[in-house]
Amino acid sequence: MDFKDKVVIVTGGSSGIGAETAIQFAQQSAKVVIVGRNEQKLRNVAISCESAKGIKPLIIKADVTIDSDVKSIIEKTMERFGQIDILVNNAGIVAEAKIQDGIEVYDRLMNTNLRSVYLLTSLATPYLIKTRGSIINISSVAGQKAVSKFVVYCTSKAGLDMFTKSLAKELGEYGVRVNAISPGPVKTDIFAAAGLDVEAFVRNREASSPLGKIAVGKDIADMVLYLASDKANSITGSIYVIDNGRLLE
Ligand code: NDP
Numbered sequence: 592m593d594f595k596d597k598v599v600i601v602t603g604g605s606s607g608i609g610a611e612t613a614i615q616f617a618q619q620s621a622k623v624v625i626v627g628r629n630e631q632k633l634r635n636v637a638i639s640c641e642s643a644k645g646i647k648p649l650i651i652k653a654d655v656t657i658d659s660d661v662k663s664i665i666e667k668t669m670e671r672f673g674q675i676d677i678l679v680n681n682a683g684i685v686a687e688a689k690i691q692d693g694i695e696v697y698d699r700l701m702n703t704n705l706r707s708v709y710l711l712t713s714l715a716t717p718y719l720i721k722t723r724g725s726i727i728n729i730s731s732v733a734g735q736k737a738v739s740k741f742v743v744y745c746t747s748k749a750g751l752d753m754f755t756k757s758l759a760k761e762l763g764e765y766g767v768r769v770n771a772i773s774p775g776p777v778k779t780d781i782f783a784a785a786g787l788d789v790e791a792f793v794r795n796r797e798a799s800s801p802l803g804k805i806a807v808g809k810d811i812a813d814m815v816l817y818l819a820s821d822k823a824n825s826i827t828g829s830i831y832v833i834d835n836g837r838l839l840e
Contacts, residue, residue, distance in 0.1 A: 592619050592816055592817070592820045592822070593619055593620060594616055594619040594620055594621035594676075594677075594819070595621075596620075597616075597621045597622065597677060597819075598621070598622045598624065598668065598672040598673075598675050598677070599613075599616045599621045599622070599624065599677040599678075599679065600624040600664065600668055600675060600677070600678050600679065600715070601613045601616070601623065601624065601625055601626065601679045601681055602627075602655055602664075602679065602680055602681050602682035602711065603626070603627055603681040603683060604623075604624075604625030604627055604633065605628070605629050605632035605633045605636055606627070606632055606779065607777070607780055607781060608729060608774070608779060608811045609625075609627070609679070609681040609682065609729075610636045610639075610808070611807075611808035611809050611811070612679055612681065612808075612811070612812040612815050612816075613625050613636055613640055614636065614639045614643065614812075615809070615812045615813070615816055616640075616677075616816065616819075617639070617640035617641070617643040617644060617648060618643040618644065619816065620644050620646065621677075622646055622648070622649075622672050623640050623646075623649070624648065624649045624651060624668050624671075624672070625637060625648055625649070625650055625651070626651045626653050626655070626682065627653075628652065628653070628654050630650070633650045633652065634650065636648075637650050649667065649671045649672070651663065651664050651667050651668075655682050655707035655711065656699075656702040656703055656706070656707055658710060661707060661710050661714065664711060664714075665711070665714045665715060665718070669718065674718060674721070674722055675715050675718040675719055675722065675724060676719075676722045676724045677724055677725050677726075677727070677819045678711070678712065678725075678726045678727070679726075679727050679729070679815055679819075680707075680708040680711065680726065680727070680729065680751075681729040682703065682707065683703060683704045683747075683781075684699070684700060684703050684704065684781070684784065684785070685700075685741070685744045685782075685784075685785045686699070686700060686744065686785050687740050687741060687785065687786075687787070688741075688742070688743060689740055696743055697743050700743045700744055700747050701746075704744070704747035704748065705747045705750045705751055708751060709754065712726060712758070716762070716767070719762075719765075719767050720762070720766075720767060723765065725768045725769075725770075725818065725819050725823075726755075726758070726762075726767065726769045726770070727770055727819060728751050728754070728755050728769070728770070728771040728772075729772055729811070729815075730752050730755070730771040730772065730773045730830065731748040731773055732774065732775045732832060732834050732837065732838050733745045734747075734748030734749040734750075734752045734773060735749070735752070735832075735838065736838060748773070752771060752773070752830055755769055755770065755771040755828065756828045759827040759828030760828065763827060768818075768823070768824070768826065768827040769827055770818045770823070770826060770827060770828070770830070770831070771830045771831070772811055772814050772815065772818070772830070772831045772833060773830055773831065773832045773833070773834070774806055774810075774811050774832075774833050774834060775796070775800070775805065775806065775832070775834025775835060775837040775838065776792070776796040776805040776806065776834075776837070777805065777806045777810070777811060778793065778805060778806070778807050778808070779808060793805060796837070799837065799840060800834070800835040800837045801835065801836030801839060801840070802835040802836055803835075805835060806834070806835060810833055811833055814833060818831070
């Protein structure tokens with residue numbers, strides 16, 4: 592796959608799935624825009640990206656829950672690269688919370704996992720129409736399978752799935768493809784950030800998966816690149832599960 596002269600925005604590019612995705616696009620000669628809040632982590636990913644093909648990525652320090660930050664992602668990308676070909680909506684958070692725990696967690700997760708995606712995508716769409724570009728949303732199997740005490744996370748990802756399908760219909764006439772990937776558990780920092788017991792969580796998920804393992808970031812990034820490539824030019828409105836078979840259980 593060759594992404595030479597393609598401009599790719601990856602939100603949540605400072606860590607985990609997003610970092611791996613940014614690096615893989617850079618290895619295929621893309622001009623990469625890496626978005627996150629942690630500047631040091633963004634710089635580390637940028638070094639890996641640049642060392643691949645010598646193309647300097649654009650780092651944008653932005654909080655996707657702040658509207659002016661989201662607008663700056665599009666403005667800075669256009670200023671530096673003059674076009675947008677691929678948008679990877681990957682930034683996301685998870686939190687364990689019961690329904691009695693109040694509305695704060697709802698606002699935090701929905702703003703990060705869904706509202707920000709809507710806003711950034713709406714601002715990117717005029718440019719994606721110009722390039723007949725592609726959108727890939729990183730959802731979760733939690734959007735398809737109910738998980739007790741994760742009602743907000745599941746709801747945010749179910750919303751993202753329907754956003755993906757509805758938008759694929761709306762943008763099809765412009766040649767813009769919209770797809771999602773729904774990973775099962777992936778070895779990243781997300782569980783520690785949510786305060787979960789990571790070792791116990793991973794052990795449990797590995798034991799309960801038909802293939803006896805959980806995914807790594809590269810498994811997801813491989814599918815992102817495939818969906819963004821010409822090889823997938825008949826695929827839109829689809830949601831790809833990558834979960835080592837856990838959804839079958
Ligand atoms: P990580 O915690 O490793 O990465 C999350 C990324 O999102 C970081 O780069 C973080 O950047 C960014 N981010 C979070 N909040 C904001 C914000 N307000 N503004 C800007 N950036 C933000 O997690 P993963 O790589 O695992 O997660 C990536 C996506 O994959 C998420 O959408 C998640 O829901 C989804 N997913 C993950 C699974 C897993 O098991 N790991 C399973 C299923 C889906 P920074 O800290 O620099 O702001």
